[in-house]
Amino acid sequence: MKSLKSVITLLSIVVLVPCTAAFSAETITVTSFGGAFSQSQIEAYQKPFAAKTGVTVNAEVYNGGLAEVRAQVQSGNVTWDVIDVEKQDLTGGCDEGLFESIDPAMLAPAPDGTPATEDFLPGTLHDCGVATIIWTTIVAYDKTKFPEEKPSKLADFFDVKKFPGMRGISKRPVVAMEFALMADGVPPADVYKTLSTPEGLDRAFKKLDSIKANLIFWEAGAQPPQMLADGEVIMTTAYNGRIFNAVVKENKPFEIIWDHHVWNTDSYAIVKGTKHKATAMEFLKFATSTQALADQASWISYGPSRKSSVPLITTFHGTDVQMAAHMPTAPQNFTNALQTNDEWWADHQDEILKRYSAWMAK
Numbered sequence: 001m002k003s004l005k006s007v008i009t010l011l012s013i014v015v016l017v018p019c020t021a022a023f024s025a026e027t028i029t030v031t032s033f034g035g036a037f038s039q040s041q042i043e044a045y046q047k048p049f050a051a052k053t054g055v056t057v058n059a060e061v062y063n064g065g066l067a068e069v070r071a072q073v074q075s076g077n078v079t080w081d082v083i084d085v086e087k088q089d090l091t092g093g094c095d096e097g098l099f100e101s102i103d104p105a106m107l108a109p110a111p112d113g114t115p116a117t118e119d120f121l122p123g124t125l126h127d128c129g130v131a132t133i134i135w136t137t138i139v140a141y142d143k144t145k146f147p148e149e150k151p152s153k154l155a156d157f158f159d160v161k162k163f164p165g166m167r168g169i170s171k172r173p174v175v176a177m178e179f180a181l182m183a184d185g186v187p188p189a190d191v192y193k194t195l196s197t198p199e200g201l202d203r204a205f206k207k208l209d210s211i212k213a214n215l216i217f218w219e220a221g222a223q224p225p226q227m228l229a230d231g232e233v234i235m236t237t238a239y240n241g242r243i244f245n246a247v248v249k250e251n252k253p254f255e256i257i258w259d260h261h262v263w264n265t266d267s268y269a270i271v272k273g274t275k276h277k278a279t280a281m282e283f284l285k286f287a288t289s290t291q292a293l294a295d296q297a298s299w300i301s302y303g304p305s306r307k308s309s310v311p312l313i314t315t316f317h318g319t320d321v322q323m324a325a326h327m328p329t330a331p332q333n334f335t336n337a338l339q340t341n342d343e344w345w346a347d348h349q350d351e352i353l354k355r356y357s358a359w360m361a362k
Contacts, residue, residue: 032084034061035222040299088345094128110308129267133302136263168236173356
């Protein structure tokens with residue numbers, strides 16, 4: 001007769017092998033924003049998950065927004081399983097029924113047993129998604145283009161007399177509108193109240209008009225550092241992690257202006273109608289665990305969304321550069337930052353995008 005220990009071992013094998021085999025036969029597609037950001041996710045989440053489960057994880061790239069997700073869900077031809085979305089798109093997509101519901105009880109607890117609902121920072125858990133990072137949009141410049149006085153505040157981006165030269169700005173109105181108003185003197189606390197009025201919206205476009213002749217528009221997050229490196233622009237709006245990577249990995253002479261930066265969260269959501277829902281859920285659970293989020297911060301300067309991840313942040317991968325001071329939420333970087341109002345953008349994005357697109361085309 002087998003010992004109790006032998007029986008338990010046998011039962012464990014019987015239970016675990018089919019589960020592993022089922023996972024290993026699957027392929028999921030995780031879609032994100034490309035460049036250094038996608039690379040950080042591949043290294044911290046996707047490769048370790050594939051090694052642990054045997055699942056093949058394909059990485060795809062998009063430029064944000066809901067159009068492509070909406071088309072897949074409405075056609076019933078869902079080819080993306082997990083998608084990285086900005087918070088306003090998570091809110092809007094959830095309202096439209098484009099994403100699966102997420103039960104926070106299924107998320108991994110912190111290493112000390114603290115439930116995920118208590119470990120994640122406020123506002124980072126959503127009915128349809130789980131935040132992975134806190135990131136921000138900043139203005140960055142090429143230091144070699146300013147041999148004397150250098151730009152130091154957001155208003156300098158809009159001052160083409162004092163700092164002549166081309167600027168880069170996103171093809172999406174999110175953050176561009178906020179930057180315009182804050183550079184025009186609107187306090188961060190009043191930005192969305194001001195944008196909610198016709199006069200405030202006109203004021204933002206008037207401020208953007210003042211530098212229209214000096215603007216080059218970018219679409220993908222990898223473009224701003226490349227535009228700086230190529231000399232197309234002397235200043236650009238950009239995601240802070242992309243500029244950090246260009247400086248540390250490629251030794252580029254770029255500088256971040258933290259003044260009035262606009263921060264947000266990115267979340268993983270699962271596309272409604274995926275044929276690999278169970279595997280996608282397992283991936284999301286793994287990717288939002290304490291260690292995985294801390295590991296991503298070693299690849300790019302975006303802050304993790306879990307409290308338990310913060311003490312585990314170390315150095316930039318392969319260097320001795322300590323990452324903590326480069327996070328958007330570091331005290332010295334966060335004095336007058338503005339949090340993106342995702343609910344406001346979910347309500348206004350379509351109408352403002354239409355006007356912004358027409359303005360760009362003029």
